Amino acid sequence: MSFTVAPPAPDSTPVDTDTAACCAPASREAIGAADAEKLARSLKAVADPARLRLVSLVAAHADEEACVCDLTEPLGLSQPTVSHHLKVLVDAGILTRDKRGTWAYYRLVPGALDSLAGLLAGL
Amino acid sequence: MSFTVAPPAPDSTPVDTDTAACCAPASREAIGAADAEKLARSLKAVADPARLRLVSLVAAHADEEACVCDLTEPLGLSQPTVSHHLKVLVDAGILTRDKRGTWAYYRLVPGALDSLAGLLAGL
DNA sequence: CCCATAAATTGACATCCATCGATGCGTTGG
DNA sequence: CCAACGCATCGATGGATGTCAATTTATGGG
Known part of the structure; x- marks a missing residue:
């Protein structure tokens, strides 16, 4: 959604060519620093055991929605901790x-995980 | 911490959760604690701006391999830091x-990113 | 041999982060 | 109107993590 893989910067930076020292030059453009930071922020949100299990638990529920009371016990974490992780995932x-x-019901944003996975695979 | 989070049982189908209190029950099994931890460890390796750019830079190289000397300058980080990130990605x-x-040449493990992306999308 | 280069390792430091207990806020039911 | 419940927020704390300067290791050349 917000990730534009195409580099917005037309390059005022001279992408070198001078070195050619030890390796072959780049054949295509790499990800930009801003995009990398944005993608990393999204990945950090999922790169945690508790949050992965939360996502999985929510996805596994019958109607794909779950309240905190159902998520606290299977995780083995305190209620404030679960609330914290859920806030990270919502943000x-x-x-x-x-x-x-x-009760507060949480559900998956359709396509959010697939979008993340797609960006990761398309590096 | 009254109970251990990781049961000694093998990872496939560990828990049968009793029916929930306030919400609908689970329709399918969620990810196990051990699998979540393993997946989180892999995701943490990629959930960093510098490492994402490193992966992208390596993938963008003509022959898909690059040495540290080519990666330090475009990242704007010191050589030890780049070496550290590369070690994380190799591990x-x-x-x-x-x-x-x-020189030390780094290249992508074929299918590694796709495998990660697949696990993420299949939560 | 000795020096120059490339990369990894070490040690130190600042920051971030997961976790918990205590507390606050809003809702429900008696 | 008040007690009970569900959830969010706050403050604190121990551990993980990104970063760099300095050093070490290994390779190659004169």
Whole structure:
């Protein structure tokens, strides 16, 4: 969604050519620093055992939505910790939060994981 | 910490969760704790701007291999830092190292990124 | 031999991060 | 109106992590 793989910078930076020292030159453009940082931020959100299990637990639920009370016990973590991880996943655009009454229901953002996986495979 | 998170049982189908309290029950099994930790370790290796750019730079090279001397300057990081990141990527099975003479050439492990992406998308 | 180069290792340091207990806020039910 | 419940936030803390300067190791050339 927000990741533009194409480099927005037309290159005021002279991409060298002078060295040609030990290796072959680049055949295509690599990822830009800004895109790398953005992609890394998204990957960091998923690169945690607890958060991976949270995503999996939410995806495994029958109607693909789950409340915190259902996620705390199978993880073996305290309720504040689970809330923290869920907030990270929501901020990263992986999950959505929907508070109905006393409970907060989380569900997967459709295509979010696939988008991440696609960007990773297309490096 | 009243109980250990990782059961000694093999990883395939460890838990049968009793039915939940407030929400719908799980329709399929979620990822196990051991698998989550292993996947998280691989994802952590890639969840860093510098390492993402390293992977991209290596992949972008003409013969898909690059030495440290070619990677230090475009990253804007010191040589020890680049060496450190490359070691992380090699340890994670993303890159391979091949020292020829004075130079060390790094290249992508075929299918490593796709495998990671597949595991991520299949959560 | 000795020096120059390439890369890895070490040690130190600052920052980030996962985790918890305690607390606050909003909702539900009696 | 008040107690109970679900969840978020706060503050603290121990451990992991990214970064660099200095040093070490290994290779090659004069």
